[in-house]
Amino acid sequence: MKEYIIECRNLETAYAASLNRPILNGINCQIQRGEFVVLLGLNGAGKSSLLRSLVGLVPLEKGEILINGVTLSKRTLAAIRRDVGMLFQGGGLIKQLSALENVLCGRLGNRTTWQTLFGFPHRDRLLALELLDQLGLRELANQKTSQLSGGQQQRVAIARALIQSPQILLADEPITGLDVLACQQVMQTLSDLHAQGMTIVTVLHDLGIAAEYAQRAIVVDAGCIVYDGPCDNLQAKFSQVSA
Numbered sequence: 001m002k003e004y005i006i007e008c009r010n011l012e013t014a015y016a017a018s019l020n021r022p023i024l025n026g027i028n029c030q031i032q033r034g035e036f037v038v039l040l041g042l043n044g045a046g047k048s049s050l051l052r053s054l055v056g057l058v059p060l061e062k063g064e065i066l067i068n069g070v071t072l073s074k075r076t077l078a079a080i081r082r083d084v085g086m087l088f089q090g091g092g093l094i095k096q097l098s099a100l101e102n103v104l105c106g107r108l109g110n111r112t113t114w115q116t117l118f119g120f121p122h123r124d125r126l127l128a129l130e131l132l133d134q135l136g137l138r139e140l141a142n143q144k145t146s147q148l149s150g151g152q153q154q155r156v157a158i159a160r161a162l163i164q165s166p167q168i169l170l171a172d173e174p175i176t177g178l179d180v181l182a183c184q185q186v187m188q189t190l191s192d193l194h195a196q197g198m199t200i201v202t203v204l205h206d207l208g209i210a211a212e213y214a215q216r217a218i219v220v221d222a223g224c225i226v227y228d229g230p231c232d233n234l235q236a237k238f239s240q241v242s243a
C-alpha cells in the first residue's frame with residue numbers, strides 16, 4: 001500500500017449561503033512524499049481554503065485529513081503544524097520587525113510564553129541567519145521587512161516557514177504581485193527545496209510557471225477537484241473549467 005504524506009478524504013465545509021454550497025464540497029486527494037503539486041482554479045474556487053484546511057484553519061463539517069498517516073484533530077494539530085510550513089497569501093510578515101526577527105517568529109510555536117520573555121536562544125538566531133544566507137538575504141538580516149522588496153519579503157516568509165524544519169511546505173500564491181525576476185527567484189527556491197526532498201503544495205495562477213516547476217496539477221472548481229494529473233496541456237484543461 002502506498003504511503004501518503006497528505007491525504008484528504010471527502011472534505012466538506014459547512015454550507016455557505018453566499019455560495020449556495022459548501023466552500024469545499026467533497027475533496028479527495030492523496031499526495032506522496034516529495035511531490036511538487038500546484039493547486040489551480042479560478043478566483044473563489046476554493047484553493048486557499050483547501051490549503052488552509054491542511055493546517056486546521058478551516059473548520060470541516062465532514063471528512064478527514066491525514067498528515068503522515070495521523071488524522072488532523074485538536075489533539076494532533078500542534079504536532080502536525082510542526083511538520084507543515086505555511087506561506088500565507090501576501091507573506092504575512094510583521095513589517096516593523098527585521099527580516100531576522102520575522103524568521104525567528106517561526107520558532108514561537110516551539111517556545112512557552114515564559115521562554116519568549118528571555119528572547120530566542122543563540123542557536124535559533126544562528127539557524128535564522130543561516131536560512132537567510134541560503135536564500136540570499138544575509139546582508140538584509142537586520143533590515144526592517146517594510147524596507148524590503150516584494151520578492152525579498154517572500155523569501156523572508158519562506159525562511160520563517162523553514163526554521164521549523166517542516167517536511168511539507170504549503171504556499172498560497174507565493175509569486176502574486178512579484179516581477180519576473182522575483183517570481184523566478186521564489187519559484188527556484190521552492191524548486192531547490194523540492195530537490196532536497198521537501199513536499200511542496202502551492203497555489204498559483206500562472207499556468208506556464210505551474211507547468212515549468214510542478215509535476216502534478218490539481219484543478220479546483222466550485223469546491224471540487226475537477227482535474228488531478230500531469231501539468232501538460234493545462235490551458236486545454238482550464239478552458240473546460242471556465243467554459
Ligand SMILES: Nc1ncnc2c1ncn2[C@@H]1O[C@H](COP(=O)(O)OP(=O)(O)OP(=O)(O)O)[C@@H](O)[C@H]1O
Nearest residue numbers: 016018019023041042043044045046047048049050
Ligand atoms: N470564512 C469564510 N466565510 C465565508 N465564505 C468564505 C470564507 N472564506 C472563503 N470564503 C468564500 O469561499 C470561496 C473560496 O475562497 P478561497 O479563498 O478558498 O478561493 P480561492 O480559490 O483561493 O480564490 P482566489 O484565487 O481568489 O484566492 C470564495 O467564494 C470565498 O468568498
